[in-house]
Amino acid sequence: MIPFDYHRATDVAGAVATADAREAVFLAGGTNLVDRMKLGVTSPDVVVDIGGLALDGVEELPDGGLRIGATARNSDLAAHPVVLRDYPVLARALLSGASGQLRNLATTGGNLLQRTRCSYFQDVSTPCNKREPGTGCSAIGGYNRQHAVLGASEQCVATHPSDMAVAMAALDARVVVRGPAGERVVPLVDLHRLPGDEPDRDTVLTRADLITAVDLPPLPDGTRSLYRKVRDRASFAFALVSVAVVLRVDGGVVRDVRVALGGVAHKPWRARRAEEVLLGSPAEEEVFRRAADAELAAARPLPDNGFKVPLVRNTLVSALRDLSLGER
Amino acid sequence: MTDLLRPHVLGASPARVEGAAKVTGTALYAGDQRVTDPAYLHLVQAEVARGRVTSVDAEAALALDGVLAVLTPDNAPRLASTDDAELAVLQSHDVDFRGQVVAAVVARTPEIARQAGALVDVRIDEAPHDVHLGADRDDLYAPEEVNAGAETDTSQGDVDAAMAEAPFTVDHTYTTAWYNNNPMEPHTTTALWSDGDLVLHDSTQGVHPTRDTAAEVLGLDPERVRVVSPHVGGGFGSKGTAHVNVIITALAAKAVPGTPVKLALTRQQMFSLVGYRTPTIQRVRLGCDEGGWLRAVAVDVVEQTSRIKEYAEQTAVPSRMMYAAPHRSTTHRLAALDVPVPSWMRAPGECPGMFALESAVDELAIACGVDPVEFRVRNEPEVEPESGKPFSSRNLVACLREGARRFGWDDRDPAPRSRRESDWLVGTGVASSTYPVNKMPGSAATVRRTVDGRFRVEIGAADIGTGTWTSLAQVAADALGVEFADVELRIGDTDLPKATVAGGSSGITSWGSTVVAAAREFRAKFGDDPDEGDELTATMPEDDASDEYAKHAFGAQFAEVRVHVDTGEVRVSRLLGVFAVGRVVNPRLARSQLVGGMTMGLSMALHERSVLDERFGHVVNHDFAEYHIAANADVPRVEALWIDEHDPHVNPMGTKGIGEIGIVGTAAAIANAAHHATGVRVRDLPLTLDHFLS
Numbered sequence A: 001m002i003p004f005d006y007h008r009a010t011d012v013a014g015a016v017a018t019a020d021a022r023e024a025v026f027l028a029g030g031t032n033l034v035d036r037m038k039l040g041v042t043s044p045d046v047v048v049d050i051g052g053l054a055l056d057g058v059e060e061l062p063d064g065g066l067r068i069g070a071t072a073r074n075s076d077l078a079a080h081p082v083v084l085r086d087y088p089v090l091a092r093a094l095l096s097g098a099s100g101q102l103r104n105l106a107t108t109g110g111n112l113l114q115r116t117r118c119s120y121f122q123d124v125s126t127p128c129n130k131r132e133p134g135t136g137c138s139a140i141g142g143y144n145r146q147h148a149v150l151g152a153s154e155q156c157v158a159t160h161p162s163d164m165a166v167a168m169a170a171l172d173a174r175v176v177v178r179g180p181a182g183e184r185v186v187p188l189v190d191l192h193r194l195p196g197d198e199p200d201r202d203t204v205l206t207r208a209d210l211i212t213a214v215d216l217p218p219l220p221d222g223t224r225s226l227y228r229k230v231r232d233r234a235s236f237a238f239a240l241v242s243v244a245v246v247l248r249v250d251g252g253v254v255r256d257v258r259v260a261l262g263g264v265a266h267k268p269w270r271a272r273r274a275e276e277v278l279l280g281s282p283a284e285e286e287v288f289r290r291a292a293d294a295e296l297a298a299a300r301p302l303p304d305n306g307f308k309v310p311l312v313r314n315t316l317v318s319a320l321r322d323l324s325l326g327e328r
Numbered sequence B: 001m002t003d004l005l006r007p008h009v010l011g012a013s014p015a016r017v018e019g020a021a022k023v024t025g026t027a028l029y030a031g032d033q034r035v036t037d038p039a040y041l042h043l044v045q046a047e048v049a050r051g052r053v054t055s056v057d058a059e060a061a062l063a064l065d066g067v068l069a070v071l072t073p074d075n076a077p078r079l080a081s082t083d084d085a086e087l088a089v090l091q092s093h094d095v096d097f098r099g100q101v102v103a104a105v106v107a108r109t110p111e112i113a114r115q116a117g118a119l120v121d122v123r124i125d126e127a128p129h130d131v132h133l134g135a136d137r138d139d140l141y142a143p144e145e146v147n148a149g150a151e152t153d154t155s156q157g158d159v160d161a162a163m164a165e166a167p168f169t170v171d172h173t174y175t176t177a178w179y180n181n182n183p184m185e186p187h188t189t190t191a192l193w194s195d196g197d198l199v200l201h202d203s204t205q206g207v208h209p210t211r212d213t214a215a216e217v218l219g220l221d222p223e224r225v226r227v228v229s230p231h232v233g234g235g236f237g238s239k240g241t242a243h244v245n246v247i248i249t250a251l252a253a254k255a256v257p258g259t260p261v262k263l264a265l266t267r268q269q270m271f272s273l274v275g276y277r278t279p280t281i282q283r284v285r286l287g288c289d290e291g292g293w294l295r296a297v298a299v300d301v302v303e304q305t306s307r308i309k310e311y312a313e314q315t316a317v318p319s320r321m322m323y324a325a326p327h328r329s330t331t332h333r334l335a336a337l338d339v340p341v342p343s344w345m346r347a348p349g350e351c352p353g354m355f356a357l358e359s360a361v362d363e364l365a366i367a368c369g370v371d372p373v374e375f376r377v378r379n380e381p382e383v384e385p386e387s388g389k390p391f392s393s394r395n396l397v398a399c400l401r402e403g404a405r406r407f408g409w410d411d412r413d414p415a416p417r418s419r420r421e422s423d424w425l426v427g428t429g430v431a432s433s434t435y436p437v438n439k440m441p442g443s444a445a446t447v448r449r450t451v452d453g454r455f456r457v458e459i460g461a462a463d464i465g466t467g468t469w470t471s472l473a474q475v476a477a478d479a480l481g482v483e484f485a486d487v488e489l490r491i492g493d494t495d496l497p498k499a500t501v502a503g504g505s506s507g508i509t510s511w512g513s514t515v516v517a518a519a520r521e522f523r524a525k526f527g528d529d530p531d532e533g534d535e536l537t538a539t540m541p542e543d544d545a546s547d548e549y550a551k552h553a554f555g556a557q558f559a560e561v562r563v564h565v566d567t568g569e570v571r572v573s574r575l576l577g578v579f580a581v582g583r584v585v586n587p588r589l590a591r592s593q594l595v596g597g598m599t600m601g602l603s604m605a606l607h608e609r610s611v612l613d614e615r616f617g618h619v620v621n622h623d624f625a626e627y628h629i630a631a632n633a634d635v636p637r638v639e640a641l642w643i644d645e646h647d648p649h650v651n652p653m654g655t656k657g658i659g660e661i662g663i664v665g666t667a668a669a670i671a672n673a674a675h676h677a678t679g680v681r682v683r684d685l686p687l688t689l690d691h692f693l694s
């Protein structure tokens, strides 16, 4: 680890100003950042600790939605009564991530901005365009079991590892960001980027942009949701594939549907094509299959991860099936 | 026949004597030993798999505040012996595998050492490397012998002819992955020189073997080297022989006279520096007659070793003694590659070998329509097939029968895909386990009557988490005919009488036999009421009768496996092992060993795999987030039991060794159950979900 300065921020404006002035990173739970610093993947001049900013609240909004503070712990959020009642997809996603110990430290903002688990990204002895632009992508032609099948580029085939973010993508969450120029709101689905020619940029944020909260809009009555994660061991493993579904079926017809996929792309993948097929169609197995196929038509698997295509299809179809059962 | 101890404390379950110290954090492991003002070592590793170091520029590293020394191939002290190429650290400019140590930094703190390590500029003239293991290589060779002095190839009868005639045959290739041992405690060494004497606090499976190796490599009289290792956080074989951490720490401490130097390998470094289990490719041919009697058993193994040091896993060895068949053959062929040096890992040989053999036996049993338990029972040999020796005891059939009964095997519908519970296909499978009874000569023990009327028993044995502190004291108590509380055991230090390694499940057999000999001689000499200070040292007796018998432990493992119909996810919902391991010294500790072995076998079956990137030559998933080991959620119900086995031929305790047998056969039982659940036969471990996706 390379020596760095440590700055404990006392207010949001100060945190942003410090980050703007120097080569800084924000420190939340540290469960991803500190690992990367030890591995030499990230070497900031200054670490700005945001733990003292009182951003850890979870409160109901006047419109019936929920505002989640950036430093709310994953464990606390998963156990929050409103989340359990109204957003089970989010509670499930949170609880399927990492381990109990990690979730006790991990925060909302940190979870969203954790970086890829691509083995080469984390190993400074191998080329990686995301870590060192222009050096090449070792995963292409290397070990790519965990990697993307949708929206990847010639430059990078990494996946975003978060479970929580996938649920939030399906919930149409909005990210509240405070930057040097003031506050703005970024739809969660637009927060993360596809790799394109700039795989080093995970998100649309810049260095001094501080996430202060994530807002969840209310869900119409009768909406059900679930999160299903498939992984290589029963717990404590990143998703090979995950599916978040928010669904409202009325009279046997899909009236409202939002689907997001994890483990398949550089960002939580909102499955718009699948949603198009589903919306207004009968909630039937055959439709679910067509929806999955429509989304997966664009899939470009790599040598080690061809299984992700049938895995997404099967997982999505069974999630839709289970969620729509009892709705007819 | 040996004079068996009358069990009194043997068979009881006293709790670990060091348990309280461990859970309160006061048990000192190698890295915890308090030494005055230590410096810290960090290793710099080659980032190519083959080449020659052309220059090492340490200027930037040395300029860093707190850096005390940088060792390079140019300035490192010369070693007395470089015969063991794995240990000849910094003695030449050659790079023989990716991850090899090419420089080492000594600094005031571990953080500075690590930071400085990144600043050492190592230039390597890269040469083409070859790390590909394949059965089709044209340079495979037959080693002179395989591990434990076993023959490389064996042959009896005519396998080809028997296969041609047999009505039922199996001829398939099975593969096991590259596995890294990964004990929780990394390899850790503290070295301090004073007046030419060297003290090493090392995390090792044997203080004396480590001392002897260090002394030879460093050119010291063994008496001038002391190795201390009271507690070890697991080894699984990777601490059974000294690795480069021991030598480089001793060299580094030489470079900073008067300062003790500490090294703890990082998890990532452990994937290239402390050995691993070679991947194996095993072609198994079995043939049987209409009644399910085996006619031919042939196993041909291809595996890897490193180009600089040979390690020949004895993978086909268990197939030489498991089943009766008139026609048999085995071969081992090695590919010498530019890879890290493979080494011991829990049940070397038996573990990978029994995955292939017991999978193939399942396939053949199904082919000839005989129940897999019955098939195994039918093919029990009267005597050890290859040697013709009688077994000292062989109770595999009892294990199979008892396991089948407890598991509910008889209710099983043998048809694949015959059981479904909601979205899960459910199947059951069985496999046998075996492990030889190993005894290593060379240990000594001292018994002394102490002031408080107790008995101090001293032997340089190791407790690698297995419970030696407790179990060996139990042996001593019964050998002396005293209560457990009357024994004060001392182990883990070369200042104590010499002891052999904790390896090959030989610990209790070897050290126990030695302690019994010392206790009996002590009693013979000093009687029932010895005086304070009476003391006697004895060595392990040669036992001549021992060679007349084939001595092995056995077991039967039963698995229930669930495979998800949509996702292919594999879960092991039940695992039952019934073992015949001679007398069990301490049921509580024994259960831990067996359950631990079975859990590791489950982990091998479902998860573990070191992924080699052949372009670079290193294991890319080199941390615990990516190298998956079974988590608690993967291990819902593991039961280990044993039958009452009386073996008067093995040793005075009647024990057979239990550290390794638990991992043998587990993966086959699980793969066989997965086949029963789904109809899909997986011959390449691990059983990841993609095998079962449709």
Ligand SMILES: Cc1cc2nc3c(=O)[nH]c(=O)nc-3n(C[C@H](O)[C@H](O)[C@H](O)COP(=O)(O)OP(=O)(O)OC[C@H]3O[C@@H](n4cnc5c(N)ncnc54)[C@H](O)[C@@H]3O)c2cc1C
Pocket: A025, A026, A027, A028, A029, A030, A031, A032, A033, A034, A050, A070, A071, A096, A097, A098, A099, A102, A105, A106, A107, A108, A109, A110, A111, A112, A113, A114, A115, A161, A162, A163, A164, A209, A210, A211, A212, A236, A237, A238, A239, B624, B625
């Ligand atoms: C072994 C292991 C297994 C794991 N398994 C899973 C899993 O299965 N599923 C899963 O989803 N996750 C998993 N994780 C990842 C874990 O969820 C993340 O490490 C955690 O959520 C990060 O949160 P943190 O608060 O600790 O972030 P930190 O490590 O503090 O920060 C992460 C990044 O976000 C930035 N950051 C933090 N907060 C803000 C903010 N408010 N504004 C702007 N930038 C910010 C930091 O600068 C840093 O770059 C695993 C982690 C480990 C170590």
Ligand code: SF4
Pocket: A116, A118, A119, A120, A121, A127, A128, A129, A130, A131, A136, A137, A138, A139, A140, A155, A156, A157, A158, A199
């Ligand atoms: S996939 Fe992306 S993160 Fe991984 S090596 Fe390629 S560029 Fe780097």
